[in-house]
Amino acid sequence: MSLGFDPARESPADAAPPRRPPPLIALTHVSRNFVQPRGLADRLAGLFSGAPAELRVRAVADVSFHVEEGEVVGLVGESGCGKSTLGRIVAGLLPPSAGRVFFRGEDVSALRESRRREVALAVQMIFQDPAASLNPRMRVSEIIGEAPRVHGLVPRSEIPAYVDEMLRRVGLDPAMKRRYPHQFSGGQRQRIGIARALAVRPQFLVCDEAVASLDVSIQAQILNLFMRLREELKLTYLFISHDLGVVEHLSDRVLVMYLGRIVEEARTEELFARPNHPYTQALLKEVPRIEAGRRLYRGIGGEIPSPLNPPSGCHFHPRCPWAMPVCRVEAPPLIEIAPGHRSACHLNTTPATV
Amino acid sequence: MADAPTLRVENLKTYFFTRAGVVKAVDDVSFTVERGRILGLVGESGSGKTVTGFSILGLVDPPGRIVGGRILFKGVDLLGLPPEAMRSYRGARIAMIFQDPMMTLNPVLRIETQMIEAVLAHEAVDRETARQRARDALGQVGIPSPDERLRAYPHQFSGGMRQRVAIAIALINRPDLIIADEPTTALDVTIQGQILYEVQKLCRERDTALIWITHDLAVVAGLADTVCVMYAGKIVERGPVDAVLTRPLHPYTIGLIGSVPSRNRRGKPLQQIPGMAPSLIDLGPGCAFRNRCPRADAACGGEIAPIAPEEGREVRCIHTTPADAA
Numbered sequence: 001m002s003l004g005f006d007p008a009r010e011s012p013a014d015a016a017p018p019r020r021p022p023p024l025i026a027l028t029h030v031s032r033n034f035v036q037p038r039g040l041a042d043r044l045a046g047l048f049s050g051a052p053a054e055l056r057v058r059a060v061a062d063v064s065f066h067v068e069e070g071e072v073v074g075l076v077g078e079s080g081c082g083k084s085t086l087g088r089i090v091a092g093l094l095p096p097s098a099g100r101v102f103f104r105g106e107d108v109s110a111l112r113e114s115r116r117r118e119v120a121l122a123v124q125m126i127f128q129d130p131a132a133s134l135n136p137r138m139r140v141s142e143i144i145g146e147a148p149r150v151h152g153l154v155p156r157s158e159i160p161a162y163v164d165e166m167l168r169r170v171g172l173d174p175a176m177k178r179r180y181p182h183q184f185s186g187g188q189r190q191r192i193g194i195a196r197a198l199a200v201r202p203q204f205l206v207c208d209e210a211v212a213s214l215d216v217s218i219q220a221q222i223l224n225l226f227m228r229l230r231e232e233l234k235l236t237y238l239f240i241s242h243d244l245g246v247v248e249h250l251s252d253r254v255l256v257m258y259l260g261r262i263v264e265e266a267r268t269e270e271l272f273a274r275p276n277h278p279y280t281q282a283l284l285k286e287v288p289r290i291e292a293g294r295r296l297y298r299g300i301g302g303e304i305p306s307p308l309n310p311p312s313g314c315h316f317h318p319r320c321p322w323a324m325p326v327c328r329v330e331a332p333p334l335i336e337i338a339p340g341h342r343s344a345c346h347l348n349t350t351p352a353t354v
Numbered sequence: 355m356a357d358a359p360t361l362r363v364e365n366l367k368t369y370f371f372t373r374a375g376v377v378k379a380v381d382d383v384s385f386t387v388e389r390g391r392i393l394g395l396v397g398e399s400g401s402g403k404t405v406t407g408f409s410i411l412g413l414v415d416p417p418g419r420i421v422g423g424r425i426l427f428k429g430v431d432l433l434g435l436p437p438e439a440m441r442s443y444r445g446a447r448i449a450m451i452f453q454d455p456m457m458t459l460n461p462v463l464r465i466e467t468q469m470i471e472a473v474l475a476h477e478a479v480d481r482e483t484a485r486q487r488a489r490d491a492l493g494q495v496g497i498p499s500p501d502e503r504l505r506a507y508p509h510q511f512s513g514g515m516r517q518r519v520a521i522a523i524a525l526i527n528r529p530d531l532i533i534a535d536e537p538t539t540a541l542d543v544t545i546q547g548q549i550l551y552e553v554q555k556l557c558r559e560r561d562t563a564l565i566w567i568t569h570d571l572a573v574v575a576g577l578a579d580t581v582c583v584m585y586a587g588k589i590v591e592r593g594p595v596d597a598v599l600t601r602p603l604h605p606y607t608i609g610l611i612g613s614v615p616s617r618n619r620r621g622k623p624l625q626q627i628p629g630m631a632p633s634l635i636d637l638g639p640g641c642a643f644r645n646r647c648p649r650a651d652a653a654c655g656g657e658i659a660p661i662a663p664e665e666g667r668e669v670r671c672i673h674t675t676p677a678d679a680a
């Protein structure tokens with residue numbers, strides 16, 4: 001049995017009231033496909049080679065997990081494995097192709113309009129690409145102050161002071177608030193995105209590489225702010241990052257994704273101390289440290305599997321040092337291997353024959 | 355000039371003349387990058403790293419202006435070049451990987467079109483050869499199914515994939531100098547390793563010089579020969595990478611290294627430098643770090659000239675001795 005919350009079974013409508021409140025966010029069997037139609041020339045070529053008329057990317061494949069109120073859940077995985085897509089689904093910005101998303105036990109696709117707006121405000125996202133997510137024609141004061149004003153979170157007369165306070169929190173001088181986004185440095189723009197998300201007083205924050213372009217000192221300031229808001233307001237986070245040092249420092253629990261699937265999930269200390277999935281093991285081995293000094297980097301051996309044409313069975317099998325015949329054929333299910341520790345690897349059910 | 359360094363920047367000053375005042379984004383910056391060498395450029399967010407890169411490429415737009423200094427590329431002063439000549443340097447001999455990959459990529463064109471154009475702009479080869487080069491370049495940056503991916507548009511890529519395409523375009527003409535601005539911020543360690551491998555190979559085999567702007571000190575440690583640390587428009591510390599990272603001298607560098615998460619206890623508040631970076635508008639004389647510095651005293655308000663405490667190192671601080679640290 002999966003440890004994950006299953007609203008289908010625990011639905012408040014037809015079951016006895018659950019003892020615990022429902023998790024803040026729960027996803028059940030969520031998938032998301034993208035279709036890239038082929039151009040005419042490709043289609044003509046395809047007539048002869050038998051290639052399909054469109055390319056299909058399964059960016060997220062049958063993902064289920066939940067986040068409890070006040071929790072910080074880290075999400076890591078290779079570039080292109082579907083983290084941002086999953087983040088956008090959780091934030092309600094992208095509908096899943098299949099599966100359901102629950103906010104405090106309510107199916108978000110079935111909300112009435114007024115409630116839908118409330119939830120949309122309660123769940124905010126800090127985008128990976130700050131430049132594209134800020135309106136270039138708005139001054140910073142408007143970018144940050146607009147939503148709190150429109151939604152009546154702050155009295156109109158107090159908006160300027162509120163904006164100043166938000167800017168100071170992310171380490172920006174309020175004197176810069178009349179500037180436009182292009183007049184800022186990359187890391188300053190990223191902090192404007194953070195200030196904008198925090199300004200609506202969300203309950204849940206999807207942070208997509210939210211501190212990636214900040215120097216470590218400002219990064220520390222922002223991460224400390226996140227941790228403080230968590231303590232003071234029970235602010236809850238899905239924290240997407242490739243920086244394992246940051247994820248380890250901040251998260252209670254970590255999800256590891258590989259080509260659209262969650263392959264491992266565990267509490268942070270457990271995951272870093274006893275990584276189970278061979279992909280997680282490979283990932284953790286590479287964590288760069290300053291102390292390591294100068295090094296000779298090595299290229300990735302072999303072909304990197306493509307989400308356009310994922311390998312059969314376990315998606316990781318072409319790169320896995322332990323791959324067995326069954327790995328090529330059958331996708332390993334995500335099963336519980338220790339309390340709260342799930343992993344999707346055949347080694348847990350079929351001992352390797354070495 | 356055969357033995358001139360690939361790049362020598364001397365006393366560069368780039369200011370933005372805004373209505374609120376003069377923003378001294380780059381203020382008296384000097385450094386040299388020899389052939390085949392890698393310079394790591396780190397520092398506070400907003401300290402002028404990107405503007406330094408833009409200045410070298412002649413991409414500073416009004417109200418910004420280079421108001422002083424020289425930029426010598428293989429001995430040629432780029433600031434004296436007419437715009438057409440500068441354009442022919444850009445992309446072919448000097449390439450920049452922008453912090454925002456969409457500065458390189460056109461959202462309405464297929465990746466293929468953009469990469470082929472990048473090749474053809476600087477070299478007379480036929481289209482199929484150019485396409486082949488584009489395909490190989492995508493493979494080099496770890497993008498699988500390059501043939502199919504070439505047909506996609508930028509928005510169909512993940513953030514890290516866009517970043518990698520921008521890297522591939524910069525590498526495609528094998529320039530003499532690459533300025534890489536936060537090129538691997540959104541990449542996982544595996545893909546990052548692949549890219550650093552390609553970059554090291556380029557420097558080794560083709561003597562390409564590299565400026566690697568990053569906040570990732572572990573990458574600087576692994577990749578660069580020398581490092582420059584910027585704060586408020588100035589280089590406050592410079593030296594061999596291992597010396598600077600293991601024995602930082604400037605109080606800002608010391609604070610920066612102390613903030614790295616792996617040096618802090620899990621779950622506990624991270625060490626951060628107190629206070630806020632000063633506004634770069636009308637910064638007076640004196641050390642710009644003094645209002646945040648644990649060692650600051652009255653003398654720090656005066657003019658601070660760089661000193662050379664050891665061979666090959668330089669610091670803009672008057673309190674760098676062990677006694678100051680106590």
Ligand SMILES: Nc1ncnc2c1ncn2[C@@H]1O[C@H](COP(=O)(O)OP(=O)(O)OP(=O)(O)O)[C@@H](O)[C@H]1O
Nearest residue numbers: 183185186187188370379399400401402403404405
């Ligand atoms: N068009 C502009 N008008 C006014 N100020 C500007 C403009 N462009 C940049 N600046 C200012 O110049 C300073 C240097 O910016 P730059 O982009 O070089 O910083 P950076 O060191 O690259 O920072 P980051 O690490 O955050 O990218 C910043 O403080 C920024 O606010």
Ligand SMILES: Nc1ncnc2c1ncn2[C@@H]1O[C@H](COP(=O)(O)OP(=O)(O)OP(=O)(O)O)[C@@H](O)[C@H]1O
Nearest residue numbers: 034059079080081082083084085510511512513514
């Ligand atoms: N709008 C889209 N159309 C087509 N394909 C898309 C679209 N958005 C994402 N994809 C594809 O979905 C896959 C997952 O993308 P996603 O942005 O979720 O990755 P990611 O894990 O966030 O990667 P990164 O770490 O590089 O940001 C990629 O193969 C990408 O090409």
Ligand code: SF4
Nearest residue numbers: 314317320327345346
């Ligand atoms: S299922 Fe097989 S291929 Fe996949 S990670 Fe486990 S051992 Fe490796």
Ligand SMILES: [Mg+2]
Nearest residue numbers: 084128512513
């Ligand atoms: Mg992403």
Ligand SMILES: [Mg+2]
Nearest residue numbers: 185186404453
């Ligand atoms: Mg920058």
